[in-house]
Amino acid sequence: MLIDTVAWVRIEQGRILCARPRGKDVFYIPGGKREGAETDLQTLLREIEEELTVALLPETVAHVGTYEANHGPSVVRMSCYTADYHGTLAASSEIEEVAWFTYADRAQVPPVDQLLFDDLVDAGQLH
Numbered sequence: 001m002l003i004d005t006v007a008w009v010r011i012e013q014g015r016i017l018c019a020r021p022r023g024k025d026v027f028y029i030p031g032g033k034r035e036g037a038e039t040d041l042q043t044l045l046r047e048i049e050e051e052l053t054v055a056l057l058p059e060t061v062a063h064v065g066t067y068e069a070n071h072g073p074s075v076v077r078m079s080c081y082t083a084d085y086h087g088t089l090a091a092s093s094e095i096e097e098v099a100w101f102t103y104a105d106r107a108q109v110p111p112v113d114q115l116l117f118d119d120l121v122d123a124g125q126l127h
Helices: 040-052 103-108 111-122
Strands: 002-008 015-021 031-033 062-071 074-082 095-101
Touching (some): 002 040, 015 111, 040 074, 062 111, 074 111
Parallel strands (some): 002 074
Antiparallel strands (some): 002 031, 015 095
16 A cells, blocks of 8 residues: 655755654655645645644755655655745644654654665765
8 A cells, every 4th residue: 555645855954844643753855645636735734734833935945855665564655845835833733743853863753754865975965
């Protein structure tokens, strides 16, 4: 089974923004699954507003890569995008904690997110 997700890659000062949903002990790159026939852009804008209370600026959204990794019996596909935003980053009611991770924190995210971490460190964007 394929789990198709989109994610917002926000890097500041060599650290990447991660979020931990309520009731979970794992951090993820912010984003989520599409609903119905949503496009990647529609899913990204909705999920980030729901999770982090900011509005991504659609004209600044850029695809940075798509990753796939096994997650139990399923395969997770994560299409990653960068974008500027308007507003103040804050955890919504569905997010327990927001954190800025370096490469040293790689083990705290799922396998598909780890692939992104590897590419970002190789590109010199993640410390």
